[in-house]
Amino acid sequence: MTDEPAVLTATGLGKRYRRTWALRDCSLAIPAGRVVALVGPNGAGKTTLLHLVIGLRTPTQGSLRVLGEPPGKDTTLPRVAFMAQERPLYDGFTVADMLRFGRRLNPRWDADLGEKRLAALDIPLDRKVGQLSGGQQAQVALTLALGKRPDLLLLDEPLANLDPLARHDLMRALMTAVAETGLTVVLSSHIVADLENTCDWLVVLNRGRVQVSGDLEELLRCHQVLSGPAELADRLPEPVSVIEDDRAERQASLLVRAEPSTVLDPRWHSRPVGLEELVLAYLRRPEAATLPRPSLTRI
Structure with a gap:
């Protein structure tokens, strides 16, 4: 269990477009200071x-x-x-124009941060x-x-349509920002490999429902x-849940x-599971779930 404060909590959350539910019965709590991988296939509701x-x-x-309040509050x-x-950037704007645009729209704007980041990246203003x-x-x-x-910080498929080097540079910049500021990041993607070694909390959406949510290391x-x-295979101890079963x-x-600590028959050979392997196993079995995860206190 953990007492980490939650920056985002949802209870029975659902969104319907006419007769189609994009999300339904979603409950989760995301703690502060985490880098969250929000994964699932296209159309899952991310x-x-x-x-x-x-x-x-x-x-x-x-x-x-x-952040403790209904979304969209001033x-x-x-x-x-x-x-x-x-x-959504304006192609006809210069980079400096975009920074001025950001300054006018955001009361907490840090002009020095923006100019220094872009100078370090050799992006001309x-x-x-x-x-x-x-x-x-x-x-x-x-x-x-x-x-x-x-x-x-919410990022919706930020790595889409980028080449491998650009993806690496963007993720490195993001991790640097997290280390320097401690902000919470929710990063959505359907490419799990891009998120390995960067995220420490996992949320899997499948068919509009939260299927997995929790600390990645614990999962x-x-x-x-x-x-x-x-x-x-048919004589496993009761605490063991089978997520994927492949038999010859x-x-x-x-x-x-x-x-x-579960005691298994010594004839079993056991190995750790990787992130992508874990996610794919759950996606193939929509009825399986790893919920709830550790309880969190609200801000």
């Missing part, structure tokens, strides 16, 4: 959730609190930054946005978000892959959830 958090959409059902908006997948590469545009968009000095610790005789005629390979 963007809808982020739009609800930033106040661009209103819930159909349930409750949502951001008191919380200056403390939340959002970087959309499309990176007099260059028009439309003349920048995709990676440079992403860095300008991230600079605008960080210049707001947010307590909560990996409580899951393992077992290999052994197929006859053992005589052999079985199971991805299971179990405490490391």
